Amino acid sequence: MGRIFPKEFPISGSSRPHGPQADVRFALHQRQPRADKLDAAQREICRADPAFAEALRKRVKDPRRFAAFVAGAAAYIRLGEPCGTCGGFRRRTRDRACYTCHLARSGANFERMKAGIAPVVGRSRDSHLDLLARQRAERDGECIEKQFGQVVVRRFPTGRLEVQFPDGHVEHDLSKTQGEHVWRLMEMLPEMKDALVWAGWF
Template sequence: MVDALHASATAGTERSISSAWLRQTVKPTGARNSRARGFWQVAPYASKLTRAHRAAAKADHAFARALREQTIYPQRIDALIAGRTWFDGKECAKCGGSRRRVYDVACYDCTQIGRGFKTGTKGRCIALPPAKLSRDGWLARNAERKREAAGEYIEYSSGEWSARQYPTGRLSVRCLAHHIDNPDFRTVHGSRIFQLCEQHPDLLILLRRAGWSI
């Protein structure tokens, strides 16, 4: 009798454990699982076109046709599918350009003027690197490059060594006796420069005349 009661209790415990395990493992059903969704999670409206519109238009011709019906520029949808950021549209009254943005049909050239970013090949905004020079410094650098291109330089000599210093700061060092002809001595490593100056005192005098602190 005791064994029968023990077996019955054990069976009941196993049934309760198996029922609890099934409740934990079986996925519950409800509105979340049975909710019907459309094939594309974006409406075929052409006011502003995004990457979701492009993915849907490339995969579904009916979606692309619906987009073309919403815009007066069919070439805009062609540019969207091709992955371009602009298309040829109506001439801009402000700048006279005919390039229009695929995203919102705005003038492509006007949106690029005075902006701190540029658009990549995929139409994404790319932040410009921080400016290394001010406007005055940039103009001065351009003026120095023009003077160098025009042939302006200051020449120094010491013994068999000669050098030309250009407006951009470039120093060309030459010594035919030692087969040295470097168009930009700034690219030479510092330890090598000190080694050459120890071997050739005339080079040390030459660099000091050019304004180098050695």
């Protein structure tokens, strides 16, 4: 009795390619301009190759996201689509995820890194003691102060950002301010954007 072979079915072809196609112009970079995950390697290529930067810009739908990416900012403000979880307007430049939710998930270590301090990766007791130490340092008035035009910004060891405006008003914790209000402030005070870029907000 002869062997029975399974019936073969032809695979239907498609006249259209699937997914974004590779651009041969960027073969030497060993990277293609992809907008799903923006990273530092792509930024370096953009600075060296204007054609790559232009191709990537066309694939990034939100011009604010691309501007934040070029500037090296960790987040940007997107008023048209608030987060469904927290209602925030700040988005991660890397992948468009909610920046506020990202901070909440990352906990105190992320705030520590944002303040320019190495994270504690030991036991939870060490992390707790570290947080207490940073809170104590903040109560003692330790901070990094920088002036942008008429705007004075203070970044504290806990990651809190305090802003003093030209009229003397002080916003003690900018993270508690609504995204729409922050955006209006940047429109009224151009130096405010520079301050937020310095603080890693924009």
